[in-house]
Amino acid sequence: MTRVTADVTRVSRRSYWGRDEFDSEMERVFGRCWLFAAHESEIPSPGDYVTRKLGGEDVIVVRDETGDVRILLNSCTHRGNQLCRADMGNSSHFRCSYHGWTFSNKGTLRGVPERKQVFDADFDKSKYNLVGPPNVDVFHGLIFASWDPEAPSLLDELGDMAWYLEAVLDKAGDLQVVGPPARALVRTNWKLGAENFAGDGYHLGTTHKSPIDLGTYLNTEAFPQLDDVSMDAMRGRCIVAGNGHTLRVQHYGLETDEPVFLGYPEERWADIASGLDPRQADLMSRISVLHGNVFPNLSFIDAAALYSGDDTPAVSYVQLRQWQPVDEMHCELIMFALVPRWYDEEQRAHSQRANLRMVGLAGIFDTDDFQNWTSVADMSRGRVSQSTDFVYAGGVGIKPADDVGWPGAVYDVDHSEVNQREMFRRWSELLDDDSICTRTTGTADQC
Ligand code: FES
Numbered sequence: 497m498t499r500v501t502a503d504v505t506r507v508s509r510r511s512y513w514g515r516d517e518f519d520s521e522m523e524r525v526f527g528r529c530w531l532f533a534a535h536e537s538e539i540p541s542p543g544d545y546v547t548r549k550l551g552g553e554d555v556i557v558v559r560d561e562t563g564d565v566r567i568l569l570n571s572c573t574h575r576g577n578q579l580c581r582a583d584m585g586n587s588s589h590f591r592c593s594y595h596g597w598t599f600s601n602k603g604t605l606r607g608v609p610e611r612k613q614v615f616d617a618d619f620d621k622s623k624y625n626l627v628g629p630p631n632v633d634v635f636h637g638l639i640f641a642s643w644d645p646e647a648p649s650l651l652d653e654l655g656d657m658a659w660y661l662e663a664v665l666d667k668a669g670d671l672q673v674v675g676p677p678a679r680a681l682v683r684t685n686w687k688l689g690a691e692n693f694a695g696d697g698y699h700l701g702t703t704h705k706s707p708i709d710l711g712t713y714l715n716t717e718a719f720p721q722l723d724d725v726s727m728d729a730m731r732g733r734c735i736v737a738g739n740g741h742t743l744r745v746q747h748y749g750l751e752t753d754e755p756v757f758l759g760y761p762e763e764r765w766a767d768i769a770s771g772l773d774p775r776q777a778d779l780m781s782r783i784s785v786l787h788g789n790v791f792p793n794l795s796f797i798d799a800a801a802l803y804s805g806d807d808t809p810a811v812s813y814v815q816l817r818q819w820q821p822v823d824e825m826h827c828e829l830i831m832f833a834l835v836p837r838w839y840d841e842e843q844r845a846h847s848q849r850a851n852l853r854m855v856g857l858a859g860i861f862d863t864d865d866f867q868n869w870t871s872v873a874d875m876s877r878g879r880v881s882q883s884t885d886f887v888y889a890g891g892v893g894i895k896p897a898d899d900v901g902w903p904g905a906v907y908d909v910d911h912s913e914v915n916q917r918e919m920f921r922r923w924s925e926l927l928d929d930d931s932i933c934t935r936t937t938g939t940a941d942q943c
């Protein structure tokens with residue numbers, strides 16, 4: 497079976513919906529890449545923890561008593577019971593509910609009930625500490641980890657994407673997560689959501705025609721600056737940042753000398769610009785929307801809500817979302833709303849509400865998208881349908897622009913499939929790479 501053609505314009509449906517392909521990608525993609533685990537603001541104090549999936553493994557992401565971030569496998573080293581069953585909390589220790597082994601939040605085995613009666617005198621507790629990924633690192637508040645002991649550094653893995661992520665995460669100073677993340681089991685493969693966020697401007701005019709007609713993009717009442725702008729003046733670009741990372745940005749055709757950060761208080765615009773390098777300010781100014789995907793499964797969107805249907809003022813919103821693979825037909829979607837730390841309570845509430853209304857689980861955009869993504873899954877269950885390919889030929893042959901000045905390959909085109917081709921190029925490259933089989937730890941077991 498050809499998973500992906502050489503020019504990546506066709507991807508076999510088995511790549512999405514085949515059980516064997518799913519097992520391979522869990523080992524070779526999720527067993528190897530740096531994966532998002534949590535945001536630092538979710539665990540600000542010693543003992544704070546959240547429980548998450550990391551490449552199919554259940555983990556506890558915890559700030560230990562000395563303030564370091566640790567990621568621990570959420571499985572007792574005695575006989576495998578789940579150690580922590582809460583989504584989040586604060587604890588100095590985790591006690592197993594089966595036989596009572598107790599671990600510190602550094603992962604050290606501290607307590608073994610009836611130790612002298614049950615185990616030999618030479619029973620060595622230090623052999624049974626909790627394990628975790630060999631690599632953990634933080635990038636502007638985002639906690640990442642990799643199960644691959646030979647993984648490159650996080651910065652090397654992010655490559656040019658680091659510059660873009662930094663622009664999004666530093667645009668309004670330090671961002672923090674508000675509220676617990678929303679979670680939902682979605683009846684589709686994780687790649688369908690990831691490749692959409694990776695840069696599918698093409699679906700907007702059809703899938704999201706209603707919110708566009710409602711004025712989510714152009715609302716001159718909310719933003720008088722947009723008075724002279726028309727939809728035709730919007731300029732979209734697709735950006736390939738390497739290693740499978742991509743994004744798409746769309747700007748309003750505003751003629752301004754100074755950067756314009758729609759959705760943020762105008763008196764803060766100069767401050768926002770001064771916190772970015774001039775090229776990043778150029779990227780983030782005048783955006784109607786910016787979204788992308790950090791390969792493999794961390795997506796993000798940064799936009800301003802121009803229509804809210806009530807008296808909520810126009811406001812910016814930033815969302816991280818992760819497509820956690822469950823099996824080839826299901827993923828768990830986790831959505832995080834982020835706001836600047838300097839927002840007051842009212843601004844925070846407005847931004848969080850905009851986040852929910854626009855791109856929340858029942859948001860105006862996501863209800864449109866879920867319909868399509870689950871439909872694709874439902875229509876791909878049969879033997880005949882699985883023998884056909886998906887097509888990613890949009891914009892094939894286009895060349896990057898050389899006059900934009902941003903990192904990576906910047907394509908002066910809004911509707912293309914160049915970003916999806918980069919995602920599947922990387923995905924296919926990893927699936928074909930047998931070197932994971934020689935790793936001493938990690939998840940490899942089927943080579
Ligand atoms: S399984 Fe955890 S103490 Fe036995």
Ligand SMILES: [Fe+2]
Pocket residue numbers: 692699703704861865
């Ligand atoms: Fe969409």
